[in-house]
Amino acid sequence: MAVQQQRASTGALGLLGRLTLRREQMEALIPFLVLAAVLMLVIPFAPGILDLFVIFSLITGVLIILTTMYVRAPLDFSIFPTVILFTTIYRLFLNVATTRSILSNANAGHVINTFATFVTGSNPVVGLVIFIIIVVINFVVITYGAQRIGEVAARFTLDALPGKQISIDADLNAGIINEEQARQRRRQLEREADYFGAMDGASRFVQRDAMAGIILIIVNIGAGFAVGMLQKGMAAGEALTTFTNLTVGDGLVANIPALLISTATGIMVTKAATDETVGLSVITQLTSQWRALAISAAFLFVISLVPGMPKLFIWSSCAVLGFLAWSQRRSELADQVAGLPEGALPGAAGGPGAPGEPVERLSPEEEARRNLEQLLSVDLLELEIGYGLIPLVDKNQGGDLLERVNNIRKQVAISLGFIVPPMRIRDNIVLKPGEYHVKIKGSVVAKGELMLDRYLAMNPLGADTQIEGIEVQEPAFGLSALWISTEDRTRAETEGFTVVDPATVLATHLTEVIRNNAAELLSRQAVQELIDMIKGKYPAVVSDLVPDKLSVGDIQRVLQLLLSEKVSIRNLPVILETLGDNAGLSKDPEILTEYVRINLGRQIIADYLDDEGKLTVLTVDPRVEERVASSLQQTTTGTIPVLAPKYLRELVGSCTRHVQAAIAKGLTPIFLVSPRVRPYLRKILAKVFPGLVMLSYGEIVGEIDIRTIATIMDPEGTKKEGEE
Numbered sequence: 001m002a003v004q005q006q007r008a009s010t011g012a013l014g015l016l017g018r019l020t021l022r023r024e025q026m027e028a029l030i031p032f033l034v035l036a037a038v039l040m041l042v043i044p045f046a047p048g049i050l051d052l053f054v055i056f057s058l059i060t061g062v063l064i065i066l067t068t069m070y071v072r073a074p075l076d077f078s079i080f081p082t083v084i085l086f087t088t089i090y091r092l093f094l095n096v097a098t099t100r101s102i103l104s105n106a107n108a109g110h111v112i113n114t115f116a117t118f119v120t121g122s123n124p125v126v127g128l129v130i131f132i133i134i135v136v137i138n139f140v141v142i143t144y145g146a147q148r149i150g151e152v153a154a155r156f157t158l159d160a161l162p163g164k165q166i167s168i169d170a171d172l173n174a175g176i177i178n179e180e181q182a183r184q185r186r187r188q189l190e191r192e193a194d195y196f197g198a199m200d201g202a203s204r205f206v207q208r209d210a211m212a213g214i215i216l217i218i219v220n221i222g223a224g225f226a227v228g229m230l231q232k233g234m235a236a237g238e239a240l241t242t243f244t245n246l247t248v249g250d251g252l253v254a255n256i257p258a259l260l261i262s263t264a265t266g267i268m269v270t271k272a273a274t275d276e277t278v279g280l281s282v283i284t285q286l287t288s289q290w291r292a293l294a295i296s297a298a299f300l301f302v303i304s305l306v307p308g309m310p311k312l313f314i315w316s317s318c319a320v321l322g323f324l325a326w327s328q329r330r331s332e333l334a335d336q337v338a339g340l341p342e343g344a345l346p347g348a349a350g351g352p353g354a355p356g357e358p359v360e361r362l363s364p365e366e367e368a369r370r371n372l373e374q375l376l377s378v379d380l381l382e383l384e385i386g387y388g389l390i391p392l393v394d395k396n397q398g399g400d401l402l403e404r405v406n407n408i409r410k411q412v413a414i415s416l417g418f419i420v421p422p423m424r425i426r427d428n429i430v431l432k433p434g435e436y437h438v439k440i441k442g443s444v445v446a447k448g449e450l451m452l453d454r455y456l457a458m459n460p461l462g463a464d465t466q467i468e469g470i471e472v473q474e475p476a477f478g479l480s481a482l483w484i485s486t487e488d489r490t491r492a493e494t495e496g497f498t499v500v501d502p503a504t505v506l507a508t509h510l511t512e513v514i515r516n517n518a519a520e521l522l523s524r525q526a527v528q529e530l531i532d533m534i535k536g537k538y539p540a541v542v543s544d545l546v547p548d549k550l551s552v553g554d555i556q557r558v559l560q561l562l563l564s565e566k567v568s569i570r571n572l573p574v575i576l577e578t579l580g581d582n583a584g585l586s587k588d589p590e591i592l593t594e595y596v597r598i599n600l601g602r603q604i605i606a607d608y609l610d611d612e613g614k615l616t617v618l619t620v621d622p623r624v625e626e627r628v629a630s631s632l633q634q635t636t637t638g639t640i641p642v643l644a645p646k647y648l649r650e651l652v653g654s655c656t657r658h659v660q661a662a663i664a665k666g667l668t669p670i671f672l673v674s675p676r677v678r679p680y681l682r683k684i685l686a687k688v689f690p691g692l693v694m695l696s697y698g699e700i701v702g703e704i705d706i707r708t709i710a711t712i713m714d715p716e717g718t719k720k721e722g723e724e
Contacts, residue, residue, distance in 0.1 A: 417570025
């Protein structure tokens with residue numbers, strides 16, 4: 001809508017600019033006209049010039065009401081409140097000028113004289129009655145209704161503003177829209193609130209304008225009668241007739257544009273319910289129900305049987321309504337055959353065929369093909385639940401899982417630096433009632449089972465207590481846990497158990513699954529979107545790297561390697577700068593990843609420091625590192641270490657003993673090795689120790705106190721020393 005409005009204004013400016021003035025001159029046109037209107041208060045104008053001013057007022061009123069009929073949304077004519085102010089002031093100033101001319105010269109120009117004679121039939125009484133009717137209609141009906149609707153619209157718009165902002169934030173967190181789209185929607189809400197607030201005040205100008213018209217006609221008739229008799233020597237009847245005709249003509253000329261603008265105001269404040277033009281909405285919606293048309297035709301036919309009724313006109317109207325009813329009924333039947341739901345009439349508001357929503361009619365073969373294509377599509381992230389878990393998703397039953405998923409995506413975006421793709425949640429009758437499966441690219445990567453009528457209790461401190469429950473393993477971390485009844489919840493919490501509800505169990509499991517599989521969830525399209533986002537702020541960084549040095553696929557592989565070790569890629573500018581600096585040295589993603597990790601060293605190390613700022617690690621004998629480095633072989637899937645099976649088995653066994661000893665002491669086993677072998681040694685040990693943390697010396701930044709609890713010795717070197 002904003003784009004449409006911008007194009008319209010740009011097109012109008014361009015057209016007027018080509019015809020008359022440059023844009024700078026056009027900007028001064030409105031202030032010039034306002035000052036010219038002010039002159040009408042102090043300078044008497046000739047009747048010929050007043051004719052131009054009166055015609056301009058009439059044209060403005062017609063143009064405004066036609067514009068309101070063709071706009072699709074209120075903000076397409078956002079300047080309307082200001083236009084109301086300008087036109088109201090203009091008409092009041094024009095009333096002053098015409099009143100001066102009438103009282104001074106008994107003449108206000110040809111236009112007012114024409115309205116005073118031709119429109120009223122030279123009968124001042126008829127003219128006065130017509131004028132009073134127009135003023136009453138304008139003041140009592142149109143302006144009052146427009147003012148009331150404006151007040152209600154402004155109030156409801158402001159009341160709904162927080163909810164709409166929350167909805168925008170939810171869509172942004174869910175990845176449905178990006179930051180730029182969210183910013184545009186927020187700006188749209190601000191403009192709507194400002195518009196309806198301004199319309200609430202502008203409608204009062206229209207109402208007071210109608211009241212001023214009533215006062216002015218009384219003043220003009222009385223003052224004209226006095227001026228005609230006392231100053232111009234007219235007879236009482238002549239003075240009353242002359243000045244009443246001129247005053248009524250002046251009032252009609254002033255109130256017809258006021259009536260048009262009042263009607264336009266009512267149209268604009270009622271536009272919030274539809275995004276179509278007024279003409280299209282009236283035609284499509286009034287003729288969309290064939291039953292209403294048919295009953296109306298039958299009712300008119302009955303009315304025509306009353307003696308004295310104009311039968312020819314009524315029967316013609318019956319024929320037209322009957323034809324429309326038959327056409328709509330036939331169209332509805334055709335739509336049902338084509339597979340459209342009854343009531344979704346083409347062209348009707350909200351139905352297929354509405355403007356911007358063309359009806360797509362598919363043949364049975366095309367429909368079958370589309371269904372098959374939908375079956376072939378694979379969601380990147382999916383959650384399947386048994387029917388017993390539907391209450392977790394259903395908001396009507398108090399379920400908040402959708403909101404929890406949005407919060408998870410937000411947390412992951414903050415911690416890992418990328419937007420998790422939307423998760424599709426669907427029920428699967430094949431699963432057990434409380435069972436759920438988490439799928440990535442169509443494959444099950446995690447599963448679990450919940451009991452909605454119980455709580456999951458875990459005993460992290462190992463307290464020796466007896467609580468009745470169903471023994472299970474907590475799905476996220478594999479801890480021993482119990483499904484306990486609601487009555488035992490308070491007792492379990494008192495005795496030191498960690499007690500969580502089923503929705504929290506599922507949300508925690510989803511969080512861990514997403515974090516552990518973040519590398520697989522980072523698609524190439526997502527990487528391109530991240531690069532585009534960075535390009536707006538750091539264009540030199542991106543243009544120097546992509547596509548001359550590295551492709552999007554190469555960058556994706558580096559980011560996936562970082563995410564696979566839970567390294568946040570939120571600091572993407574530093575990552576891209578590092579890749580740009582070192583892409584000339586190597587195109588190997590693993591080597592490039594090591595360069596990136598060195599530059600992100602402070603960020604990486606910070607996650608593993610203890611409360612005293614110390615880093616507790618397991619180191620590796622330099623002979624082991626040398627052995628691994630000398631065994632590297634290049635394959636089609638990358639560089640891998642090729643060690644003798646016996647040596648590898650003994651090395652893994654030694655690492656296992658030290659890792660278990662560290663865990664027994666309550667420490668997180670962290671390996672510290674040289675950068676040249678870190679990725680390859682991790683390939684060996686990560687298969688045995690999932691979630692292994694392996695740092696390199698290059699990542700140690702600043703003065704960090706390193707405490708070594710053990711060193712992994714070379715198995716062969718240990719044997720030789722033992723033999724000697």
